[in-house]
Each structure stands twice: as structure tokens, then as C-alpha cells.
Amino acid sequence: MPGSQGLGPAVVALGGGHGLSATLSALRLMSERLTAVVTVADDGGSSGRLRSELGVLPPGDLRMALAALCDDSEWGRTWRDLLQHRFRSSGDLDQHAVGNLLIVALWEQLGDTVTGLDWVGRLLGARGRVLPMAAVPLEIEADVVTTVGAEGGRERVVRGQSSVAVADGRITQIRLLPPDPPACPEAVAAVESADWVILGPGSWYTSVLPHLLVPELAAALHRTPARRCVTMNLSPEEHGETDGMSAAEHLEVLHRHAPDLRIDAVVADPGSVEEVEPLVRAARDLGARLLLRQVRRGDGSARHDPLRLAAAYRDVFDDFLGDVGTAAR
Structure with a gap:
């Protein structure tokens, strides 16, 4: 596979929040040629307050992606925990994340969003690059x-x-509002030069699908020679945007929002699939093969295990999509 030697394949992961963090925690075990392209529509919590007060991109999902790319050394763990630390007080700092303040301070100091994120990545020793999907808040x-x-x-x-x-x-x-936001040029370039593009897991409507609504980024996703993989969620969101939706319905919604986007592989945990055949058909409608692998943690929680998810991605990248390692092509 092109780019698979040395530092690993060039992989772009799209999403936001905990879902994107799960993907990155797995991918950083396989490659150092990683780019996270992150949603910038958050309007709640610390991010929403900074966005409203300073007119900046909401930094929270960008912070979480950077934290996920820290390695497991003492340096990486220390900086990861510092980025995620939240103040607790009765004043204006209450619930602000240290990483959000650091990122916004660098943006003000350097006057450039991407440069500021790259500097944070250098400080952390992050195994990859983090970019916003759009150049303006959405x-x-x-x-x-x-x-x-x-x-x-x-x-x-x-x-x-x-x-x-x-x-x-x-x-x-x-x-999205504005309806035709400018994409981050570096994100578009990363997608166009990738070996693989990963969508999901994550909040389907607010973290995954928005990438398909930024015109320049969507165009790059359609024309890139990279192969594309969708990672399914481990459970529907109770009292949330996908409450009651089946795994197959998630793919149908993706197809409805981007009918011409071809997907090559879909990764799902068998314990999260109500009926396999509808999911197989929905994947086939996207042009994809379904890979069923146990990727959740062993404690029963609805969280992805980085090692298991990395193993699933390795099977996908190597075209081993059968239950017993049968090559797909």
C-alpha cells in the first residue's frame, strides 16, 4: 500500500469529541502520519464561552484530539492530563479547560489558527497533526x-x-451556517494526499456528517484517491440525536447526505449490531465491505479499546475483511 512503509500510512480522521479521540488513540499505535480534521461548531461549555467572548473557533474538540495524540510516556501523560484539566471555582474560570485557554492564547499570540495548533502539538510531542475542518466558527x-x-x-x-x-x-x-464556509486549506490538502480517510465514530449529526457539508472539504473527500472507512458507534445515544437509530440507519443517513461518496469499509462491533443483514446491505449501498470485530473495551462500557480498534484498522488497511482473515481482494 502506498505510504505504508516507515512511519506508517497517511491517515486522515474526521470527527470531533470522544469519538474522534477513540479513533486517534487507535491510529497513533499504527502510524505517525496522522491528521485529525475536527468539527468547529461547538457552542456549549468552555468552548462556547470562549467562542462567544473572543470570536475564535471553539477549541474544545481540537484540544481533545491533541490530547488523544499524546503518547504513553511520562511527558505525554502529563501534558494530556494538563490539557484536559478543568478549573473548578465560583468565578469566571469555572469549568474552563486549561488546554482551551492555551490554544486560544497561542492563536492570539501567533495570529494564525493552524500555526497555533502545530505549536501545541510540538509542545505535547503529539503523534500527528490537528486541523479545523473550516476556517470560521460554524x-x-x-x-x-x-x-x-x-x-x-x-x-x-x-x-x-x-x-x-x-x-x-x-x-x-x-x-451549516454559514452555508458555504471556507475549508481549512491544510485539511483539504491532507485529505487529497491521504492513503486512508476515517469517518466516525462519534455524534453522527453534529460531529461526523458536518464534514460532508463544507463544500471544499466535501469535494476533496469525493476526489481523493484515498480509500475510505466508516467506524460505527458502539451504542445509540440515549436521549440524544441518534436515539433509537439502528446501525444500518446510521449508514443510510450518511448515504442520504452524501449520495455520491464511495466508502470502502465499515467497521462495527458485533455486540452493537441488532441485525447484521440490514447493515451489510447498507454498507453495500455505499460500496463498502463490512468488518465485524470486537472493538469495545472488556469492562462492558460503550467505549472503544485502542488496541482492539487498531487491530481492526490493520485488517481493513491490509484488506483482511473476512471473519477468518480472508483477503477481500
């Missing part, structure tokens, strides 16, 4: 259909990532 807007009560069937518009994430009802469509 808002997510969703059409939501009420599914219960007297208002059942009524459609309403919900705006803001934090509101969309907990909206009651079924999301039918999402949009």
Missing part, C-alpha cells in the same frame, strides 16, 4: 420531526450544536 441547524405526544409529526428547526445534540424527535436534515 453553527449546525437541523430539521427535527417530533415523534411523540400531540405534536407528533410536526417539524421544527433547531439551531446550535448543543441544542441539536439533545433535541427530542427525529432529525431529518442538517445544515
Whole structure:
């Protein structure tokens, strides 16, 4: 496979929050040629406050991606924990993450978003690069259909990532505001030169699908010679944006938002799949083969195990998609 020697394959991971962190924690065990392309629509918590007060990109998901790329040395663990540390007080610093303040301070000092993130990565010894998916802060807007009560069937518009994430009802469509945001040029270049592009896991409507709505980034995802893999979530979000959605429905939503995007592989934990055949069909509609592997942690939690997920990605990258290691092609 091109680029598979030396430092490993060139891999771009798209997403945000805990889902992207899970992907990066696995990929950094396999390659040092990693790029995380991160959503920039967060409007809650520390990120939302900094975004509102200073007019900057929300730094929280960028911070989490950087933390996930720290290695397991004393240096890496110390800086990872410092980045994630939150102040607790009765004043204005309450719940601000140290990493958010560090990132925004470097942006102000250097006057450039990407340069600031690269400096944080150098400080941490991060195994990879972290980039925003867009050059401006974004808002997510969703059409939501009420599914219960007297208002059942009524459609309403919900705006803001934090509101969309907990909206009651079924999301039918999402949009970005502004509708044609400028992509981060370095993110577009990374996608175009990648060997593999990974989408998911993560909050489907607010972390994964938004990448397909930034025109320049979406165009790069369609034209890149890289192969593309979707990583499925371990469980639906209770009282959240994908409450009640099956694994197959997740892929159907992806196909609806990007009907011409070809996917090569789908990774799913068998314990998270209600019915295999619908998922196989949904993957096939995207052009993909399904890889069923145990990738969750052994403690029963809905969290990915980095070693198991890395092993699954290795099978995907090497075209071993059968249950007993049968080469796919």
C-alpha cells in the first residue's frame, strides 16, 4: 500500500469529541502520519464561552484530539492530563479547560489558527497533526420531526450544536451556517494526499456528517484517491440525536447526505449490531465491505479499546475483511 512503509500510512480522521479521540488513540499505535480534521461548531461549555467572548473557533474538540495524540510516556501523560484539566471555582474560570485557554492564547499570540495548533502539538510531542475542518466558527441547524405526544409529526428547526445534540424527535436534515464556509486549506490538502480517510465514530449529526457539508472539504473527500472507512458507534445515544437509530440507519443517513461518496469499509462491533443483514446491505449501498470485530473495551462500557480498534484498522488497511482473515481482494 502506498505510504505504508516507515512511519506508517497517511491517515486522515474526521470527527470531533470522544469519538474522534477513540479513533486517534487507535491510529497513533499504527502510524505517525496522522491528521485529525475536527468539527468547529461547538457552542456549549468552555468552548462556547470562549467562542462567544473572543470570536475564535471553539477549541474544545481540537484540544481533545491533541490530547488523544499524546503518547504513553511520562511527558505525554502529563501534558494530556494538563490539557484536559478543568478549573473548578465560583468565578469566571469555572469549568474552563486549561488546554482551551492555551490554544486560544497561542492563536492570539501567533495570529494564525493552524500555526497555533502545530505549536501545541510540538509542545505535547503529539503523534500527528490537528486541523479545523473550516476556517470560521460554524453553527449546525437541523430539521427535527417530533415523534411523540400531540405534536407528533410536526417539524421544527433547531439551531446550535448543543441544542441539536439533545433535541427530542427525529432529525431529518442538517445544515451549516454559514452555508458555504471556507475549508481549512491544510485539511483539504491532507485529505487529497491521504492513503486512508476515517469517518466516525462519534455524534453522527453534529460531529461526523458536518464534514460532508463544507463544500471544499466535501469535494476533496469525493476526489481523493484515498480509500475510505466508516467506524460505527458502539451504542445509540440515549436521549440524544441518534436515539433509537439502528446501525444500518446510521449508514443510510450518511448515504442520504452524501449520495455520491464511495466508502470502502465499515467497521462495527458485533455486540452493537441488532441485525447484521440490514447493515451489510447498507454498507453495500455505499460500496463498502463490512468488518465485524470486537472493538469495545472488556469492562462492558460503550467505549472503544485502542488496541482492539487498531487491530481492526490493520485488517481493513491490509484488506483482511473476512471473519477468518480472508483477503477481500
